[in-house]
Amino acid sequence: MTISKKIEDKVKKLPIGTTFTYQTLSVKSDEYAATAKTLERLIKKGVLKRVSTGVFYKPKQTVFGELKPREEELLKNYLFENDKRIAYITGVSLYNRLGLTTQIPKVIKIASRDKRISASIGSLKGKPVKSYIDVSDKNYYLLEILDALKDFKQIPDMDKRSGLLLLANEIKKWDNKDKKLLLKYALKYPPRVRAILGAIVEVFMDNDEIKPLKKSLNPLSQYEYKITEDILPNAKNWNIV
Template identity: 55%
Template sequence: MTIAKKIADKIAELPKDSTFGYADLPIRSEEYVTAAKALERLQKKGIIRKLSKGIFYKPNVTVFGELKPREEDILRPYLYEDGKRIAYITGTSLYNQLNLTTQIPSLYKIASAEKRIYINRGGIKAKPVKSYAPVTDKNYRMLGFLDAMKDLNSIPDVDKKSAILIFLRRLGKMTPKELDVLIKYALLYPPRVRALLGALLEQLDVAIDIKELKNSLNPLTIYRYNLRDTTLTTQPNWNIV
C-alpha cells in the first residue's frame, strides 16, 4: 500500500472536526517528505485543512457552511505524544468548563510534567505550567479538579459558595476507589489543597480514610480561603478560614 493510500485511509476513519499531526498518521519519520506531498494534495481537494505547521483538521461541512474545529480539538495534538496523553488544559478555560467562572481566557494554560508547551499559532495562544504528577488519560480530570481547589482564591469572578457546592457534588459522584486515588494525588499538591479536600470529604462523611490528609498538614498553619459564607461547616477542623 502506498503512503498516500495509508494516509487517505487513516483520515477517512477520523471523525469530522478532528485535528491531527504527522505523529497520528501510519508513517515513519523517513516518509514525512512523501507524506507532506500527499497531505498537500488532500488540502487542494478540500478533504483536510491546515491549521498550522504540521497540524491539520478534517472539516465538518453543514448546510450552514464549514464549521471551524473547537478550540479543545485544535489543542489536542499538543496534549498527546506518540498516542499518549502528556498534558491537559488547566486555568481559567478549565474552570469555565467546571462552571466556576463565566470568563473565557485569551491565553490557555497547558499543564504537563514532561515538557513545557508553548503555542502561538493563529488565534490560539497557550503557556505552560508544571503539573503535580505525570499526566495520563486516567488522571487528568482529577488533576484539573485539584487545580481548581488550588486556584480557588484566584479564579476570576468565582462565587465561593457556589464553588463549594460544585466541589461537593463532584466528590459525591466519585466511588470510594476514585476518592482514594484523588487523595493520593492531593498529597502531591500544596497543603491548602489537602486541607480543603479533607474538609470537603469530612462534610460528605464518605466511608474512606482521610487521616493521611490530616497527618500531612501542619496543625499550626492557617489556610485562607475566605469561606465563611459557604456551607462548608467542617472548615474549622482543617484550619480553614
C-alpha cells in the same frame, strides 16, 4: 487504487473535528509527496483545514458557521508523546470548561511534570506550568480538580457556593479508587488545597480515608478562602476562614 484515492478514503472515515497527522493516515515514506498534494487539494476544496505544519482536521459546519476543534484537540500533539499523555490543560481555560467561570483566557496553561511545553497554533498560545504529579491518561482529571481548588480564590467571576457544589458533585461521581487517589495526590499540593478538599469530602467519605489529609495539616495554621459556614458548614473543622 491510487495513493490519492486511498488517502481520500481514509480522510472520509476520520471523525469531524478531530485533528490528524501523516502518521494517523499510516503514510509510507514513498507516499508523502502524493499525500501532501492530496491534502492540499482537499484544503482548497474546504474539506480540510490546516492547524499547523503537518496537522489537519475536518471542519464541522453549523448554522453559526464553522466550528473549530476543542482546545484539547488542537493541542493534542503537545499533550501526548508516543501516544502517552504527558500534559493537560489547566488554568482559566480548564475552569471555563468545568463551568466555574465564563472567562476565556488569551493564553492557555499547559501543565506537565518534566517538560516545559509551549505552543503556538494560529491565535492559540500555550505556556508551560509545572504539574505536582506525573501526568497520565488515568489521572489528569484528578489533577484538574486539585488545580481548581489550588486556584479557587483566583478563578474570575466565580460564585463560591456554586463552585464548591460543582466540584463536590464531580468528585462524588468517581469510584472509591479515584477518590482515594485524589486524596493521595492532594498530599503533594499546598496545605490550603488539602484543607479545602478535606472539608468537601468529609461529608461523603470515611474518616479513616481522610485522616492522612487532616494529619498533614498544621493545627495552628489557617487557610484563607473567604468562605463562610453557610457555604461550607464544616469550614472551621479544617481551619478555613
